[in-house]
Amino acid sequence: MKTNYHIDNIDLKILSILSNNAKMPYTEVAKKVFVSGGTVHVRMKKLEKMGVVKGTKLQIDYDKLGYKMKLFMGIYLEKSFLYKDAVRALKQIPEVIELHAITGQYTIFAKILCKDTIHLKNVLDTKIHKVKGITRTESFLSIEETFKEVLALNN
Secondary structure: OOOOOOOOHHHHHHHHHHHOOOOOHHHHHHHHHOOOOOHHHHHHHHHHOOOOOOOOOOOOOOOOOOOOOOEHHHHHHHEHHHHHHHHHHHHOOOOOOEEEEEEOOOEEEEEEEEOOHHHHHHHHHHHHHHHHOOOEEEEEEEEEOOOOOOOOOOO
């Protein structure tokens, strides 16, 4: 039997609260939303079943682990049909933490973490520039993350 689910303001408030602190107990979330803890649990199960919630993530401060360089990279491909193969190869590089298909002059936009410039040069020379189809890259070094926020869902 197919169940039709819909998302209401309570669901959005729950998501907003947990997106800021995924470790918050459902009983605390319930108090903020004025429902029972059981309601929050049932709503989260519903949102997981719908595919809206895809699990929780551990947020790591990579800087404290020695990854002092955060950069963004525009990647040019020789031919657009090489996209899937290039993405598959780039996903195998541990320093590549995000990949995006984008519009504009690049085919792929990546977020990369490195320990220092020597590490970056090694990643470029021995990993990224060896990927079949990549003709060139353009890097943008982040010197400070000034703002990062989750989308406010209960507006």
